[in-house]
Amino acid sequence: METVAVLDFETTGLSPNMGDRATEIAITLLKDGQIIDRFQSLMNAGRRIPSDVVHLTGITNEMIGSAPSIEQVMRDAVKFVGKTPVVAHNASFDKKFWEAELARLSIRTESSFACTLLLSRRIYPQSINHRLSTLVQLLGLPTTGRAHRAMVDAEMTSHLWSRIRADIARSYPLAPVSHALLTNVQKVPRVKVPLWLQACSQSRSDA
Numbered sequence: 001m002e003t004v005a006v007l008d009f010e011t012t013g014l015s016p017n018m019g020d021r022a023t024e025i026a027i028t029l030l031k032d033g034q035i036i037d038r039f040q041s042l043m044n045a046g047r048r049i050p051s052d053v054v055h056l057t058g059i060t061n062e063m064i065g066s067a068p069s070i071e072q073v074m075r076d077a078v079k080f081v082g083k084t085p086v087v088a089h090n091a092s093f094d095k096k097f098w099e100a101e102l103a104r105l106s107i108r109t110e111s112s113f114a115c116t117l118l119l120s121r122r123i124y125p126q127s128i129n130h131r132l133s134t135l136v137q138l139l140g141l142p143t144t145g146r147a148h149r150a151m152v153d154a155e156m157t158s159h160l161w162s163r164i165r166a167d168i169a170r171s172y173p174l175a176p177v178s179h180a181l182l183t184n185v186q187k188v189p190r191v192k193v194p195l196w197l198q199a200c201s202q203s204r205s206d207a
Contacts, residue, residue: 008151043067098111132153
């Protein structure tokens, strides 16, 4: 079965282009619906965390002051991920920090990102919104602690990814539901997703 790396960052703000930096990273390795390994660390990039972000995440300036350097953590993180395809909730956010921090280290990466936010908009249009916490409650997924801490969010995203794969496999004879398939699904307009998946299913049946 395919293994994916489910990634979540906590940061000082919304954009590395505005000088924001990562403060925490968590990664789970997920295989066949089971978390088989974890990587998590706070990190110190020499940036203060604004008070509103401290309130949101619970990560304080004192905590990152004693954390390992962001350079050390990111080098370890990229080794942990390797060539494994990546999943994140609101992946555009995590991807831009992943790429920005690795670019600072002159590390090139071609990681392929799938986004559970984009997928949930297409697979669960009945949800009142597509925040991670809302989807976890809607689908009855496990929670392990406070949201907006990287490992908790990575674990919830892992459960959401597994549920999306299971729901698609249950509705369409498409098993296995791969990372590559879902990166294509997230680009399809929502109203066209059922027909698109039916066409994929038929194509596999004819092969």
